[in-house]
Amino acid sequence: MGITVTESEFSGEIGRFLDAALRSPVTILGPGAYRRAVVVSPAFFDRAVSALEDLENIQKAQAARDEHGYISHDRLKAELGID
8 A cells, every 4th residue: 555665765756755645655664674654644644643532532431431330421521521
């Protein structure tokens, strides 16, 4: 999935690869062919952060249920900082 380039390729054509990242992730390889960075579109990044936040909230809700057996909807919203 996406494009894989070396650091020198990326630095030589940064504009091209930044444009490509709007469509699909661009993996930048460092020396020894290890993944040094992955460039993604702002929309992809926002979706990923949102999914991680959702997962964290789900885990907090599960922990609260496990700890208290029952938690009211209002208390859960207050603990999660949801209005």
